[in-house]
Amino acid sequence: MTDSAVDFFLDNLMQLINCDNELIHFERDQIKALYEELEFLRIFLRDSEENRYEQEKVKNLVAQIRDVACEAEVIIDSLILNAVMQNIGHVIDPSLELCGVMEEINSIKTEVLGIYERKRYDISVLQVRNSFNAGSSRANTPIVDEESVIGFNDEAVKIIDRLTGEKKQLDVISIIGMAGLGKTTLARKVYNDPFIVYHFHIRGWTYVSQVYRKRDILLGIISSVIQLTDEIYKMSNEKLCEMMKKRLMGKRYLIVLDDIWDIGAWNDLRRSFPNDNNGSRIVFTSRHKDVALLATPNKLLHRPHFLTQDESWNLLQKKVFREGSCPSELMDIGKKIAKNCGGLPLAIVVVAGLLAKKEKTQDWWDQVAQSVCSYIVSDPEQYTDTLALSYNHLPHHLKACFLYFGAFPEDYKISVRKLISLWIAQGFIRQNEEKSLEEVAEDYLMDLIDR
Known part of the structure; x- marks a missing residue:
């Protein structure tokens, strides 16, 4: 076989x-x-x-x-x-x-x-990749890009040890930090670890976000256990809570609540998570330390560290050159760009997308180095400057397509077919004699993803 x-x-x-x-x-x-x-x-x-x-x-x-x-x-x-x-x-x-x-x-x-x-523990026989099985019945697993987890190994091992430790009571583990620091990436790395896949009977991942709906969170968790039906969608929130608790009861489960802004989201759900003293765990990611402290009884929080200069440069190289290596004439300016990103993974990934899509010349890289703000770390709100830098250098035909994502709620799952139809209806897609409008729209989407 x-x-x-x-x-x-x-x-x-x-x-x-x-x-x-x-x-x-x-x-x-x-x-x-x-x-x-x-x-x-x-x-x-x-x-x-x-x-x-x-x-x-x-x-x-x-x-x-x-x-x-x-x-x-x-x-x-x-x-x-x-x-x-x-x-x-x-x-x-x-x-x-x-x-x-x-x-x-x-x-x-x-x-x-x-x-x-x-x-x-780095004495492996295999260089194991994070695996994703789209047909898994046990979890809706988020995909993690292996290139984006540079510098997280030590923290991931600590979290895995807590998740699989001897403590039997239901435990809440919080990952906190500013936007772009890699909280979700770290949580995904742990969630997809093969030992975690084996250890827990049920794994579930749901996005909470700043403006949350209790119903959406419940449906997100339940969908990790069973396939959602029209009957389930018609249930009241109270019935959904009962169903979720019943489905989790007696199972060792891991539930990730990603991007919690308000302790109210946890208070709405906490009674629906059964504590069967079987080692079940809940993982939070949040930008707000006070939210995590209110939800975490032991007050032990995990905070991803800013990448070192070497880690920053390694991540930038992998994102720009994939399997290749940086030309010697761009090495010094590339390291300067990586340093100016202040160790913030999001900034590095966004800037790398900018560099990868343009001709790799020293003049262009010098321009990027001057544009990347070195004060991004000192002021957490300035991470948006890097996103603005990337947007400003988008080709004109992609800018409207990118901005259109703002019409959807945060963390909303968007059907590719629906998105392409909407782009075409809005007149965002240029006619091409060799390709249909749908094919051109797919090219636009892939171009945005690659950035």
């Missing part, structure tokens, strides 16, 4: 879990448990893809995972056949064999966890 075959089998398992066929009602929990365990092993397959043949142990683990997935697929097929034929005659119960497969999976998982553990 290949990696793609494992993916196909996982997709089939998910369809089986979601189907309403009463014939497999009693085996549904076993199938769901199998899916969750194989999903974790699939992350390992993805993480080891580039260098699995360099380490004999990793190569053997990959082979074992493929074999056990193939064995599980045969048993599941037998289970379905048994369910269909149960009224015809006696059939051997394949669910007994499934227990044996689960034991094999647990044995493999123990070895995989050992590799991930060593990776966390």
Whole structure:
């Protein structure tokens, strides 16, 4: 069985879990448990893809995972056949064999966890990437760009240790700092860590923002546990609270509440989070220390540090040159630009987008160096100056498209198809003889994303 075959089998398992066929009602929990365990092993397959043949142990683990997935697929097929034929005659119960497969999976998982553990403390066999499984039933996982987490490793390890520590009571962990410091990026890095994926039965991520609606937060968390239906959307806030509490009860869960501005958002929700003394955790990100202190009983806060000059330069290089390296004639001015960003990741990423999209000449880089304000750190409100710098250098045809995002609420999920249709209706898209308006609009969007 290949990696793609494992993916196909996982997709089939998910369809089986979601189907309403009463014939497999009693085996549904076993199938769901199998899916969750194989999903974790699939992350390992993805993480080891580039260098699995360099380490004999990793190569053997990959082979074992493929074999056990193939064995599980045969048993599941037998289970379905048994369910269909149960009224015809006696059939051997394949669910007994499934227990044996689960034991094999647990044995493999123990070895995989050992590799991930060593990776966390820089004695790894693998250079593990943050993985994202869009089909996961356990969480709506935010994507994290590995390039943007430079300088966060030590803080991430501390937070992971708190999340997975021995404390059994429900614990609230706060990440605080000014805008652009990397709070959300740090939280994403931790959230997507393979050990965290394995440790928690349920993970959920929802955005709160300055102007929040309790209903949106509840739906965001519930969608991490089950698929939202029309019936759920019609429920009152009180019913949604009851449903969320019921779904989380008895499970070890991790919920991230990103970008909290007002303690009222936490007070509206706190009673809906059950405390079953099983090691569940809630993570806050906030710009406001007083909000975090009110929500965090132990008063222990995590604050991402400003990047050092070396870290700033490394991040700028990776964003501008991707896999390449900086030409020697731009090295000094590039380091000056990185230094002028004051260690603020957002400023570095925005400026890097500006440099990457223009011709890489010393004159242009000198202009950028003069424009980047070195006082950005001393006045937290001045981080917007960097965004203004980037906007001012946008091509004219992209400025209207960029500003149009302001028509949507903060942290709102925007359908690409809807956005493109609106841009076209507003007349923002230039006609192109070689491409349709929709294709041109997609090019505009990708250009903005790359910046």
